[in-house]
Amino acid sequence: MNWVGRRLPRSEDPPLLRGEGRYVPDIAIGARVVRFLRSPVASGRITALRPPAEMPPGCLFVTGADLAEVQPIKPGLRRFNYRAVEQPVLPIERVHFVGQAIAAIVAPGAALAEDLLEACELDIAAEDPVIGFDAALAPDAALVHPIAPGNVAVEGELRPEAFAETLASAAHMVEFAFRSGRQSAMPLEGRGGVAEYDRATGRIRLSASAQMPHQLRTGIAQLLGMPEADLQVIAPDVGGGFGQKMALFPEYPVLVWLARKHRGRFAWVEDRNENLIASAHSRDQRHVLRAGFDAEGRLLALEADILADVGAFSVFPTTCAVEPLMALAEYPGPYKVPAYAVRTRGVLTHTCPMAPYRGVSRPVITFGIERVMDRAAAALGLAPDEIRRRNLHDVFPARSATGMVLDEASYIQALDEAVHILDIPAFRARQAAARAQGRYLGLGLSVFNERTGYGTPAFAARSMDVVPGYEVVDIAMLPSGEVEARIGSSPHGQGLRTTLSQIIADRLGLDPGHIRIIHGDTDRTPYGWGSFASRSLVIGGGACQVAADKLADKLRRGAARLLQCEPSDVTLRDGNAVAGAASMPIAELARLAHQRSELLSDAIGFNLAETGQYDPGGTFSNACHAAIVEVEAETGHVRVERYLVVEDAGRIINPMIADGQVQGGVAQGIANALFEEVIYAPDGTPLTGTLADYTPPTCAEIPEIEIHHLETISDATITGAKGLGEGGSIGAPAAIANAISDALSPFGVDVAEFPATPPRIRALVRGRAPRA
Amino acid sequence: MKPASFAHHAPLTLEEALALLARHGEEARVLAGGQSLVPTMAFRMARPAVLVDINRIAALDHVTVEGSVLRIGALARHARFETPAVAGPLGALLARVAHHIAHPPLRLRGTFCGSLAHADPASEWCATALALEARMVLARADGLREVAAEDWFQGVFSTAMAPGEMLREVVLPLPAPAWRGGFAEFARRAGDFALAMAVVGLRLEGGVVRGARIALGGIGGQPVLAREAMALLESQPPSPALLEEAAATAARHCDPQEDLHAPAEYRRELVAVMVKRALRQAVSA
Incomplete structure (x- = not known):
């Protein structure tokens, strides 16, 4: 009997569906309640910080001064001009973003903790914050951290010899500048932890909603200078992470410190507002691409200038280089790029720190290169699928422009399969008929590869102090x-x-x-x-x-x-x-x-x-996504009519679970493309601190997602399986943007910013008459 | 527990409830469905010291036709209107509107009168009440008074209701047989607060429009009537061009506000589209 390949129901589900899972808040019942006093200003000096005038019995007030022995969070990276920004667990002198935890209140119950939180005395001498790329990179910009001149925390550059000549020699040049909005991974369950002192053994047990329990243990023990053996970390049922819960957030060492010092049980469970403003953000990027094609539509040279807003600190253990370096390494994607030049910078601002989020930069770079493909196709009179076919790797193993080995995959086959299923000629006829009635349909493709299952060598190449794998x-x-x-x-x-x-x-x-x-x-x-x-x-x-x-x-x-x-x-x-x-x-x-x-x-x-x-070297899964959308020109509303994924993740262990991964990823990708954006006011106040303002889509906005699997078995992994956890979110923004751009082609405009919200789409078409 | 501390009273009679409101005045808020009040309390933006929970007062749970009016009691939930609460175009319009209010679980709890008392600028029922010439029946310990919809709204979350008063009932006049309604709104997600909405009521008599009322919601501090557009339609045959012109007029004369989700000019564009759609719906009904 072969179990691999079967749609075996998930053994995890019955207790979860009965409401009998055990999450951090279940474990927190009965513990003393911890709430964090958070900075209301983006940048400034703390001038007064005092507990409420009346502290009832059993209540505590903890500040950075109490944690004097606790080391700051200081992830390391040994290359790329990395500036080792330190984050105090609780700051004593300065605050660096709205939402930064400044002090902790402990009370026997939640209501009292909330009341005390309001009664704390906090004065901050506010200073003008650095918000956004232009402010951060201005020549006279204030420095978020003195250690990082120019507010650049990490910088990477590749420029092969004679690149400029190669680019200049191209028959056709596409320039594309675009912007990716800041997002939150927004796991259904926010962060939270319960730290408990065991009087019998003197050990601490920390239950945390975390993705990397061993790293949390090692990291916290180091910060607190406590025996690692005396700390047990448990990740119980965890309601999603998507990368956000990899980080060693300051709240966790505070909980462990409390449990050790006060020999008790302390729980913190964040609310949605804290999760949205104070956990971690991602995808806040601005890119400029220049791509040179020959007359037949073959890409000769690609140049990328990448900016990633990494917020105010560098998260442990991945560092704030995770987005800028991922973008640097993987921009060429599944395409043959003979000459590739790139400059990437991680830019510090007075905002919530950046952490990995499902896809890590690849939704952004896929958006970039896939939009470039469509622009080049339009300029050269090629069909979008044809220009891709001419540029995709088709001989394996291949070596990418940055030296990565691309194992056996099905880049062209996945594209062909999607094109076949879509019946593009029939769609074009329907599109033309709709346009005649003032309705705008569009079809967008997105072809990409997804580096997955990479072990120690790949991470070691990044030169992080902590090398996973x-x-x-x-x-x-x-x-x-x-x-x-x-x-x-x-x-x-x-x-x-x-x-x-x-x-x-x-x-x-x-x-x-x-x-x-x-x-x-x-x-x-x-x-x-x-x-x-x-x-x-x-x-x-x-x-x-x-x-x-x-x-x-x-x-x-x-x-x-x-x-x-x-x-x-x-x-x-x-x-x-x-x-x-x-x-x-x-x-x-x-x-x-x-x-x-x-x-x-x-x-x-x-x-x-x-x-x-x-400890494998890594493997690339791949996919072709296709979206069909209808854009309502008069309101800017986008309806996703159809969404197709042809996915190749090698051997599929459980097709039902694989499909679930793809569906969830695509939903987050559509959210990225159309709905979700973290927005800061110029004074550094986050404006999207509730789900009414940070607007994730609901099931009403996400269509059925049609999934087809190819199974290319490469020898890169011993099971034949490739990873597919991130592909859905990687492919979707590009597919949606290309579909919207196709729909709006009669207006002579296309999408260069996502999320492509209705006001942004209206701004594109406003005042323009569609040509027939 | 996020709200500031408060006392919770759950009276069994209206008299008892009104006595509590009289005693606690500005300190007190009425709790009906709680779908707006409770979240604002959780953020501590609202911090009433006293909640007068009216959910046990059965006499307030009614939607009834009485003579020439529809009476909507303080405990009538949004979901009550999902199927027509009254025969004819009025019930059909209310049902259409109800389906745009948040999501089903919220519609089972939130109330029609609660929406009017809360007066959220993007409330569907507020714009509807204005379009339909609703009258608000306010009760207090020592009497009753009525306020017309046009006098009810006094800015964001602000109404003509005084401390010690409770919105006991909303009264909608039953429209004439020739009356037709229309509703359109634009929201980013199903169930979201609309970025703009239009509620339309008019009579089609002898091939011309009579007595058109167009209420706009979601665009500013409170729902407003598009009076210039209403005047434009009077006694005219409802040609597509006229409806377009009325929609453009409504958009031109409104004063949309900018927020995180919509620049003012975008909202103005939406007003035109929503008025056009609501008018088309009304004349083709």
């Missing part, structure tokens, strides 16, 4: 024959308990129901990196496969001893170890291995435990 899995069969796999990955909605059990089940000949995946607890899992960067199924899954194969070997050796044959004669299937006509239940073998070890120990030792490690 590998995963370790400890697997053990119990005397009952059930299997426990302890993983360093930390799923928070991805369904890894289901998919990893499918992988292991096939290797051990067991039913997935007999396999337990243990995760999110630093006491019970091997050191690992958690879940992000579309890595867990590839790397954690690969480590599961390695571990399970080693365990399978052991089981075969044990069975061979008992069945009196060679290990190579033994097959594990359907719960049995089978050798020709002889067989025995694997559960019986497990019982004997533990409880009658005298029969087996010289063949297999005294346990059925193994460790698997995996």
